[in-house]
Amino acid sequence: MSDNPTPAARNRLLICATMLNPVPGYSFWLDFHLRQAALIMVFLDDPAKRPMFEAHAQAGRVLVLDGVGDRSDNTPSAVMRRQMANAQTAVAYALDHGFAWVAALDADELLYDESDGAWRTQENVGQVTFANHEAVPLAHEPENCFAECTLFRVNGRTDFMAYGNGKSAVRVSPGVRAGIHEFHDYVGEHHYAIGPVVLHFPNPSFESWVAKFRNHGGFSNYWWDEPGLPIELQFMLRSRDLIRAADETGEWDEARDYFRSWIPDDEARAKMLAADELRVYSPVTELLRSDPDRLKEALLASLAQRSG
Template sequence: MSVKSAPGARNRFLICSTMLDPSPGFGFWLDFHLRQAELIMIFLDDPDKRPLFEEVIGERRVLLRVGAGDRQDNSPSAVMRRIMANTQAAVMYATEHGVDWVAAIDTDELLYDESDGAWRQQDHLGQVSFANHEAVPVEQEPENCFAECTLFRVNGRSDFMAYGNGKSAVRASAGVRAGIHEFHDYEGEHHWAVGPVILHYPNSSFDSWVAKFSNHGEFSNYWWDNPSLPIQLQFMLRSRDLVHRAAASGDWTEARAYFQSWIPDDATRARMLEADVLRIYSPVTQLLGSDPQRLKEALLASMAERSE
């Protein structure tokens, strides 16, 4: 597949991702990012699922590749190893095919960029990093988390379930080495973007949380099983223990109560919105060209009515 310019593109941009299944929101994920990128490269964690991806992809500008590494181990460290290897392959592809920028965006992330990719015009930059905000889970199982999860914990102002150190895009060159949150040995300066952010949907519902930590298995307390690298994300460790204990006993009471504690009630949400601890982002309205401010006003009005 040749790399063709998307409407309004500034510099050519490739988004890559490592995926196990085409989620219910996969079509939206593709359309949202193809407004920014000339090409999306999907690395299949299960090559047998290629027909499922092809059915959704259709004629979109997407390349499917078999993912790297041992795909039988789904511990967080093993998954990260595969992502880094796949991202490295995407950087090599970009370098060989004249693509300027590469970013690895997971299936539960959106690069929310209202700047029309202005950062890609800065010739002195070699890496651009984006702060991430984290979606507040919803009570029901969403059909499309990108449409139904619109409340986000603001980075640095609230505890997160998952990572808080952002994601990056790199200017492709032969010496670049891929990491999870950043790249190394790139040419040019590093810059933190102002405006564009990563919207992260790590656990959009109770069922998706259970599925994720069931899939991860009873993983080690250490990254890469290295005792000098303890996992600091307490939510991750507690989730592992609660989900596997509940699966063994059949009693989900404690696990459900813990997950529910991460969903603020209406009054708390309203206070957090006013304090800018929570923000509203609506990728659907961005994709459709609507006004997200109207959504915020409507939600605040609804909360006020229910608290009276």
């Protein structure tokens, strides 16, 4: 590295993610974030899925590693422990290899940033938090949720299925500790981004919802199984109970009705859009604007994954 690196070099971003069960469209996820990040670190919960990522790793900007921890435990708290440990590994790697920023995202999240990373150039800032908006589920199983889910619940203006406290990026420095939604012990101020957001696709379809909560199993009502830390996400607890009951009885009507209640009808959708409780975001359009050839490749790869 030169003695006077360019601003782009000084503000290089590393994005890390723990991949549990890569969704159809994971190729699009990678391609979308390679527009922003100098490197993506993918931590595999299932090392057997490494062949899915080998072609991307060969490009030199995607590093594929086996995740840490007990990967047989898929309760939400156990998954979060692994995510934090993997993000901590990414912070250490960034320090050793000259990356200025680390953002920890999930495989169902896109960092939607039309500012071209302007937030990375702010002086005296150690952490930036992005508001998250949540994709409205579809009534069908999508080929690529990142392309087909374009309607989002706006943070703070309507109920969410999942979390609503955003995700963060940190300017790396010795001693930084990784969390789930934020980092700790960083140097500098904490800013909230204006413009860039995280688009979250937690349950794009009924099928993906069932698969997710089957995978989580019969988790407790408490984070980290500690009675003093109750899980307050009622959708999460209700989903656990409904899917467990449906698997036991074979009766799925109640579960289907509950999931469908989160998909607004045309009248409700129009009212929510007018009240700015819903917004339209199109990651495909954003990628098309920046690189149409790359978009075509990503979508074709996504369709190939689905048909295979």
